[in-house]
Structure formats: C-alpha cells, structure tokens
Amino acid sequence: MEEAVYLTREGLKQLEEKLHIYKTEKRPEVIKKIGIAREFGDLSENAEYDAAKDEQARIEAEIEEMESKIRHAVIIDDVDTSKVGIGCTVDLYDRTFEENVTYKIVGSTESNPLEGLISNESPVGKEILGKKVGDVVNVETPNGTTLVFEVKAIRNK
Secondary structure, X not given: XXXXXXXXXXXXXXXXXHHHHHHHHHHHHHHHHHHHHHOOOOHHXXXXXXXXXXXXXXXXXXXXXXXXXXXXXXXXXXXXXOXXXXXXXXXXXXXXXXXXXXXXXXOOOOOEHHHOEEEOOOHHXXXXXXXXXXXXXXXXXXXXXXXXXXXXXXXXX
C-alpha cells in the first residue's frame, strides 16, 4: 500500500499545475526531439536519439510520480493549533543559536527549508510534532549537532 502524501491545498494546486506542464509541454517537446533525431539516420549510433529517449524516460517517470502523489494526497485543511501538526506554522526559539525561527510543517513533497517549509519527516519536524506551546525539544541533526528549540506559538497560517 502506498503511503499518504500530505499536501496543503496550495501544494496540491502547484503539483497539479506542474503535472499539466509536463503533460502538455514537456512530453510533446521530447517527442518532437525524438522525431528529429530519428531523421539523422542509424539509431544505433545516434547520440541525439539516445539523449532524447533518456529525457523521455525521465519525464515519464516524473509524470508517474506526480500522478501517484496526487492519487495518494491527503489534504491538510483543519489544523488543530493546540499541538504541532502538519499544516501548522510554528514559532520556535532556537536556544542553540539564540534566535527566533518560524516554520510551517508540511509533507515532504512541499518541503522547502529556504522558504521556512519543513517536512514532518525532517529532524526538526519529527521532533516537534505533537508538542505544545512551552515544550522544549532536542533535535539531533544529520551532522551530529544537537539543537534545542522551545515552542513559542502554534498558528493555523
């Protein structure tokens, strides 16, 4: 059984738009490249043809992955702000670096740490799930550093 893919409504919309572009623009472009490459003759020694076929395989794999994510999407709507959960925006005080940070907890598909969107599967995301305002968590990072965060606020947006 496939795992649920947690998405916000915006994340689902973005994924559907990306899928549409792949199906209506990228797929036809690569098919055209294959057709042009075929005109070069002998396919056994045709680098352009091989490259176009490789690109086609990559695009088809990405389309399949996006379709699977959409099929298994669990939309995050009603967010309980009494504790940290997927869809919440969380204000944390980073005791290690003595700074305030804000993260929105999202599924791994939407994760973008540079924009403050962290996955529920990330080290910080995993540790703060289920925590309440005032809770303190220790987060072991992949490089072995331990960060200490205090949950300051949990919001819906």
